[in-house]
Amino acid sequence: MAIELKMPALSPTMEEGTLAKWLVKEGDTVASGDILAEIETDKATMEFEAVDEGVVTKILVAEGTDGVKVGTPIALIGGEGEEAAPAAAPAAKPAEAPKAPEASAPKAEAPAPAPVETPAAPAQPAAAPKAEGDRVKASPLARKLAQAQGIDLSTLTGSGPGGRIVRADLGQAAGGAAAAQPQTAPTPAAAAPAASAPAQPFSTDIPHEAVKLSNMRKTIARRLTEAKQTIPHIYLTVDVRLDALLKLRGELNAGLAGRGVKLSVNDLLIKALALGLEAVPECNVSFTPDSLIQYKRSDIAVAVSIPGGLITPIITDAAAKSMSKISTEMHELAGRAKEGKLQPHEYQGGTASISNMGMFGIKQFDAVINPPQAMILAVGAGEKRPWVDGDAVTVATVMSITGSFDHRAIDGADGARLMKTLKELIESPLGLVA
Numbered sequence: 038m039a040i041e042l043k044m045p046a047l048s049p050t051m052e053e054g055t056l057a058k059w060l061v062k063e064g065d066t067v068a069s070g071d072i073l074a075e076i077e078t079d080k081a082t083m084e085f086e087a088v089d090e091g092v093v094t095k096i097l098v099a100e101g102t103d104g105v106k107v108g109t110p111i112a113l114i115g116g117e118g119e120e121a122a123p124a125a126a127p128a129a130k131p132a133e134a135p136k137a138p139e140a141s142a143p144k145a146e147a148p149a150p151a152p153v154e155t156p157a158a159p160a161q162p163a164a165a166p167k168a169e170g171d172r173v174k175a176s177p178l179a180r181k182l183a184q185a186q187g188i189d190l191s192t193l194t195g196s197g198p199g200g201r202i203v204r205a206d207l208g209q210a211a212g213g214a215a216a217a218q219p220q221t222a223p224t225p226a227a228a229a230p231a232a233s234a235p236a237q238p239f240s241t242d243i244p245h246e247a248v249k250l251s252n253m254r255k256t257i258a259r260r261l262t263e264a265k266q267t268i269p270h271i272y273l274t275v276d277v278r279l280d281a282l283l284k285l286r287g288e289l290n291a292g293l294a295g296r297g298v299k300l301s302v303n304d305l306l307i308k309a310l311a312l313g314l315e316a317v318p319e320c321n322v323s324f325t326p327d328s329l330i331q332y333k334r335s336d337i338a339v340a341v342s343i344p345g346g347l348i349t350p351i352i353t354d355a356a357a358k359s360m361s362k363i364s365t366e367m368h369e370l371a372g373r374a375k376e377g378k379l380q381p382h383e384y385q386g387g388t389a390s391i392s393n394m395g396m397f398g399i400k401q402f403d404a405v406i407n408p409p410q411a412m413i414l415a416v417g418a419g420e421k422r423p424w425v426d427g428d429a430v431t432v433a434t435v436m437s438i439t440g441s442f443d444h445r446a447i448d449g450a451d452g453a454r455l456m457k458t459l460k461e462l463i464e465s466p467l468g469l470v471a
Contacts, residue, residue, distance in 0.1 A: 039094055042112040044105045045085060045196065045203070047078045048381045054078050055103035055252060056111060065093045067114065070176050074100070074111075077252060081348070081384070082377040088176045088201045091115045103252070175202035253346040264405050271449055272403045274439040275456045279419045282466045283434060289470075293361055302419070303339070303393050304364040308469050309462040310391055310414055311335035311355035317455040321388050323409040324446035330409075338387030338407065339367060341374045348374050349407060351387045360469065395419060401437040411443035412452070414459075436463075 044054060055077035061067060067087045074085045091114040098111040105111065173190045175183070179202050183190050195202035250258075279302075286300055293300070314321040314335040323330040335356045338349035350370035352363055373379050389411075392404045395418035404415035417437040424433035438459065442452040462468050 039113040039115050040089055040091065041110045042073070042087075042114060044098075044107050044109045044111050045076070046107045047076060047083050047085075048385060051078050051107060053104050053106045053252065056098050056100055056105055057082055059096060059100045061093050063093050063096055067091065067093060077103075077377070081374075081379045081381075083380070086176060086203060087114070088203050089114060173202065174200060179203050179206065251345050253348075257346050260408070261405055264408055268406050268408065269444040270403075270406060271442045271444045271447075271452060272439055273442065273449070273452050273456050274401060274437055275460050276422075277436050277438055277460050277463045278424060279434040279436050279463065282463050283419075285466045285469075289360065296361070298361045298364055300360055300364050301367075302395075303391075303416070304360055304367060305466065305469060306393070306414075306416060306463070307337050307339060307352055307355055307363050307367070307391060308358075308360050309459055309466075310389065311337050311352075312462060312469065313455050313458045314389055315356050316458050317451060319451040320412055320442070320447050320455045322411050322446050323388075324411055324443055325409070329446055332388040335389065336387045338384075338390040338410070339371075340390060340392040340404075341371050343375045343377070348379065348384050349387065349390055350374050350379060350384050389413065391416065395436065401439060403439055404441050406441050406443055411446040412455075413441045415439040415441065 044056075047054070056074060057077045058075040059073070060075065061071075061073050067073065068090050069088055071087045072084045073087050073093075075082050076085050077083075093112060094115040095113040096111075097113065098105055098109070174195060175190050180190070182188075183202075190202055193202050193206050194200070196206055282302070282305060286302065286305060290298075290300055312335075318331065321332045321335060323332070334354045336351050336353045337355045338351045340347055340349050350367075350373075352358070352366055352370075355363060358366075370379065370383060374384070387407075387410060390404070390407050390413040392413060393416040394402060395416055398418050400420070401417045402415050404413045406413050415438065417439075419434050419436040421432055422435040424431050424435060426433075438456070440452055440456050440459075442449075
């Protein structure tokens with residue numbers, strides 16, 4: 038019996054995707070764990086693996102098709118012993134089904150698709166056992182990744198055929214509670230723009246070109262609209278003298294020259310923000326309607342500009358890592374982010390964010406909070422400015438940093454304490470290497 042392969046939900050926020058490329062063709066034999074296709078989600082291009090053995094009997098969605106809803110059948114795989122040719126027969130039957138509406142009997146069969154939709158809800162994974170005996174059902178790739186990430190497969194519900202655990206299920210598990218919360222919040226926020234957008238169709242006499250929105254741009258638009266509509270932002274700015282930090286960075290880079298590591302100012306700021314959040318835990322939180330989530334570690338999401346949008350790879354437990362480790366991880370994550378190769382757990386979650394536009398010469402700006410986080414640090418350019426030192430006026434390298442805080446979760450006084458702590462850590466940076 039042919040197995041339907043459906044468009045998977047490769048991230049908690051994914052509602053539809055683009056089938057970028059098929060890596061198999063009709064008639065190919067595949068084994069569990071083989072990569073079948075590349076799917077473009079709202080944040081990255083990800084590989085889709087087979088969870089069963091068999092023959093690809095029919096490709097239902099052509100490569101390059103965008104807007105494919107999660108759960109839509111995209112291909113058929115025949116079971117053991119099935120050939121590609123016989124598998125075409127089931128595909129022909131649905132073709133005959135549309136002719137049947139001329140008769141009254143097939144109309145009675147029309148409700149058949151409705152029961153199919155009901156099991157497709159979470160009821161199916163709940164009913165389908167994940168284990169055969171004591172063995173958890175999971176694809177080979179999922180087992181390998183779970184072992185590397187320290188994830189207990191027995192705690193997961195598989196989304197593959199028969200409740201089998203696949204790699205997409207691991208991504209959602211590694212994202213943690215913070216990654217799961219955006220699933221609920223976007224719903225009301227998305228409804229408001231959807232209701233108002235059709236009311237004013239765009240019209241202009243100016244020569245122009247209409248560029249179709251990518252999945253990433255749609256997600257960015259939805260989430261930023263949600264953030265500004267639902268989160269009361271409070272902005273706190275301080276000017277920070279950078280000279281001591283720049284001196285320390287130069288000394289550290291001299292010592293790291295033989296190891297192929299070169300620290301950036303941003304690497305040091307990631308460490309400073311993580312330590313600041315540990316010193317002021319009242320700012321390392323998330324707001325929910327019923328409770329305040331207080332995080333026990335600082336996972337810093339770093340805004341990275343990529344073709345077509347923005348993504349925030351995460352340095353987990355940044356306070357506990359050396360700056361050389363942060364630099365190495367950040368360089369590797371940013372590189373894969375620009376290639377669209379990040380896994381969901383590498384960019385979903387985080388307890389706070391940092392956005393640095395200093396390299397563009399931006400002096401100061403206010404960043405939009407990335408829910409469910411409750412704060413983001415906006416970093417401006419370091420530049421020579423007059424600086425009052427005691428009773429004397431000198432020239433110093435100064436940078437403006439602005440914290441955006443969710444005022445539902447973080448009081449202004451607590452936000453001010455965090456900004457004061459960051460200023461002290463940056464101006465006396467030996468605390469970053471202590």
